Amino acid sequence: MTTEQRFLKDVDSHVMEVIKDDGLYRHIRFREPGTMMQHFDLITWPGYLCYCGDMGTYVFTRLADMFQFFRTDREYAQRHGRQLGINLSYWAEKLEAVDGHRTGGSAMEFDEDRFREVVQEYRVNWVREAKSRSQLSVAERRELWEAVDRDVLGELDNGGDRAIYAAYDFCWQPGYGVSTRPHWRFEDLFEHGFQRYTNRFTWCCYALAWGIQRYDESQLQKEAA
Numbered sequence: 001m002t003t004e005q006r007f008l009k010d011v012d013s014h015v016m017e018v019i020k021d022d023g024l025y026r027h028i029r030f031r032e033p034g035t036m037m038q039h040f041d042l043i044t045w046p047g048y049l050c051y052c053g054d055m056g057t058y059v060f061t062r063l064a065d066m067f068q069f070f071r072t073d074r075e076y077a078q079r080h081g082r083q084l085g086i087n088l089s090y091w092a093e094k095l096e097a098v099d100g101h102r103t104g105g106s107a108m109e110f111d112e113d114r115f116r117e118v119v120q121e122y123r124v125n126w127v128r129e130a131k132s133r134s135q136l137s138v139a140e141r142r143e144l145w146e147a148v149d150r151d152v153l154g155e156l157d158n159g160g161d162r163a164i165y166a167a168y169d170f171c172w173q174p175g176y177g178v179s180t181r182p183h184w185r186f187e188d189l190f191e192h193g194f195q196r197y198t199n200r201f202t203w204c205c206y207a208l209a210w211g212i213q214r215y216d217e218s219q220l221q222k223e224a225a
Contacts, residue, residue: 003199004084007206010038016214024065030211040207042215048096051208055200056099058107060091067215069094070208077209084213086205088197099200110160111196116153118192119167123148126184135182140174144184147172152186164194 001009011030019027024046031039040053049066051058063069070091077085092107123145130136136144148170155166173183 003202004082004206007203007210008083010203011207011210014038016211016218018218026067028211028215030207030214040204040211042208042211049208051204053207055203055207057097058095058099058201058204059097060094061096062094067212070212071216074209074213084206084209086202086209088202088205091205091208092197092201107197107201108195109198111194112156112160114192114196115156115160115163115194118189118194119148119152119186122186136174143174144172160194164189 013032014030015033017029017031019029019041021028024044026042026044028042029039030041031037036054038054040051040055043050043052044066046064047061047066049060049070051060060066060069073085073087075085077083095107098107127136127141127145130141130144151172152163152166152170155163167186167189171183171185173181175181
């Protein structure tokens with residue numbers, strides 16, 4: 001299930017409550033009647049929008065009317081068959097304040113799956129190349145493989161930063177003391193990104209797109225009445 005699908009399931013029974021709607025000053029709440037689980041509020045004042053609710057608190061700034069800012073990706077998404085239009089990277093650039101969730105605020109987090117994938121790609125290429133060039137024996141190739149497990153991937157238990165530092169520091173060479181033999185390092189590791197947007201921030205962005213769309217639909221209904 002994608003984050004969008006999970007979000008739509010989470011808010012399937014949500015209703016909109018207009019607490020304040022005075023030009024650029026708005027306070028709109030969305031929640032399932034009888035509970036505050038998965039609820040969220042959208043609060044705007046000139047130049048700012050504050051999202052707050054079960055998934056945290058995020059403050060954005062860009063245009064005088066921030067509802068207008070978050071509408072811009074809707075049409076593009078709908079043309080491509082998506083219900084909700086979000087732009088994580090662009091929207092994240094407009095963050096003024098980020099929910100810390102008691103751990104230090106960030107809209108992004110370490111992507112362990114991506115880190116493992118990249119390290120594995122390096123390791124497989126090393127072993128294949130060492131075999132084709134007759135640089136390492138079977139036992140040495142196994143030793144190189146296990147060294148990556150021990151010295152790099154093993155550091156994941158101590159956090160993403162430690163694992164990345166370990167990868168940069170990694171330098172393996174067979175035949176200790178034989179300086180003329182080749183060595184293996186994670187060259188150009190900096191070209192790979194190991195960050196992803198948190199599920200909380202992604203859920204929040206879907207909530208922004210969905211909530212503003214519900215608000216716009218209600219405004220059209222009022223105009224048609």
